Amino acid sequence: MRNYPEDIAGVDDERLVGETALVTGSTSGIGREAALSLGRLGAHVIVHGRDEEAGAEVVEEIDAGVKEGTAEFVAADFADPAEVRALADATRRAAGDDGLDLLLNNAGGYFREARRTDLGVEYTFHVNHLAPYQLTAELLDDLADDARVVTTASEAHRGDQIDLDAVDSVDGFSSWRAYQRSKLANVQFAAELGRRLRERDDRGITSNSFHPGAIPGSGFFRHLPGPLSGAASALGRLPFATTPAEGAATAVYLAVADEVADATGRYFADCRERKPSTEAQDPRAQRRLWEESADLLGMDEPLSAPVADEVEPTD
Numbered sequence: 238m239r240n241y242p243e244d245i246a247g248v249d250d251e252r253l254v255g256e257t258a259l260v261t262g263s264t265s266g267i268g269r270e271a272a273l274s275l276g277r278l279g280a281h282v283i284v285h286g287r288d289e290e291a292g293a294e295v296v297e298e299i300d301a302g303v304k305e306g307t308a309e310f311v312a313a314d315f316a317d318p319a320e321v322r323a324l325a326d327a328t329r330r331a332a333g334d335d336g337l338d339l340l341l342n343n344a345g346g347y348f349r350e351a352r353r354t355d356l357g358v359e360y361t362f363h364v365n366h367l368a369p370y371q372l373t374a375e376l377l378d379d380l381a382d383d384a385r386v387v388t389t390a391s392e393a394h395r396g397d398q399i400d401l402d403a404v405d406s407v408d409g410f411s412s413w414r415a416y417q418r419s420k421l422a423n424v425q426f427a428a429e430l431g432r433r434l435r436e437r438d439d440r441g442i443t444s445n446s447f448h449p450g451a452i453p454g455s456g457f458f459r460h461l462p463g464p465l466s467g468a469a470s471a472l473g474r475l476p477f478a479t480t481p482a483e484g485a486a487t488a489v490y491l492a493v494a495d496e497v498a499d500a501t502g503r504y505f506a507d508c509r510e511r512k513p514s515t516e517a518q519d520p521r522a523q524r525r526l527w528e529e530s531a532d533l534l535g536m537d538e539p540l541s542a543p544v545a546d547e548v549e550p551t552d
């Protein structure tokens with residue numbers, strides 16, 4: 238029996254012919270399944286990752302499918318802002334005048350080593366949060382009317398806070414805390430983007446984040462310490478384990494389903510809305526993350542308030 242993401246999400250009748258989707262981190266795991274699913278629904282899919290061979294295989298599978306979907310691969314290392322910019326440029330070219338219909342910010346992972354990127358930012362925070370923030374900012378003007386931005390977050394966001402003054406530090410590094418912080422940033426980013434799009438852009442573009450489930454069979458667990466990684470991969474082969482295709486179902490649901498066409502700034506799991514943590518919902522924390530992320534990247538704040546809104550009354 239078929240158990241594709243589009244079947245689980247109840248959107249297998251939708252047709253995306255003529256639409257363009259960028260799925261970051263689609264050489265493996267959840268992103269790969271989401272890319273294949275969107276290809277089956279007829280979209281032109283931009284497959285992204287660093288692994289050229291794995292990317293070529295996904296493209297081949299989409300192109301060889303019986304449905305109209307087509308694909309191309311663009312490599313970019315998310316630890317390098319110049320490569321993220323080049324991915325945005327390639328996406329712009331691929332989407333053409335019609336614009337990009339779907340941006341699925343999914344690339345990321347759990348990184349064990351304490352290290353900083355050339356920007357001087359802790360690696361997990363940069364790859365999992367700053368890179369999709371930059372990519373989204375670069376592509377804002379290229380999004381089609383009613384486009385959807387979907388961000389892969391995680392239930393791991395619960396129970397942490399983001400100390401923005403410490404994202405350049407790896408002192409006392411904990412890979413789990415770094416991961417949690419980056420996933421909290423994903424939820425806050427998606428909510429703030431949704432709010433700013435609603436208030437400052439009238440094109441009907443939405444932004445939501447989701448938890449895909451715990452998926453031992455995806456590549457995510459390869460970064461866990463040795464015995465845990467082996468145990469996870471064994472767990473992934475068990476019949477009751479959540480599969481990458483099941484993990485991709487909520488992404489495809491948010492990307493395609495009519496019933497969430499107007500949902501924005503929200504958080505989902507299992508194709509249903511969920512309440513994220515209190516910290517994730519804090520509008521001041523969301524706004525500060527947005528502003529500081531632009532500062533860290535040395536870019537203008539995207540969707541900033543119109544100048545008139547920022548003028549303080551004189552008396």
Ligand SMILES: NC(=O)c1ccc[n+]([C@@H]2O[C@H](COP(=O)([O-])OP(=O)(O)OC[C@H]3O[C@@H](n4cnc5c(N)ncnc54)[C@H](OP(=O)(O)O)[C@@H]3O)[C@@H](O)[C@H]2O)c1
Pocket residue numbers: 261262263264265266267268285286287288289291313314315316343344345346347364389390391392448449450451452453455456457458
């Ligand atoms: N698996 C789970 O249980 C789980 C649970 C909650 C949330 N998530 C989230 O789901 C998303 C996808 O994870 P997954 O489980 O599908 O893992 P995965 O199989 O390891 O896939 C990760 C994808 O991200 C790409 N990626 C990783 N680091 C990158 C970098 N520096 N630059 C560019 N691309 C990079 C990888 O591409 P290359 O290998 O080609 O570079 C790959 O395509 C992540 O955001 C993760 O946090 C996963």
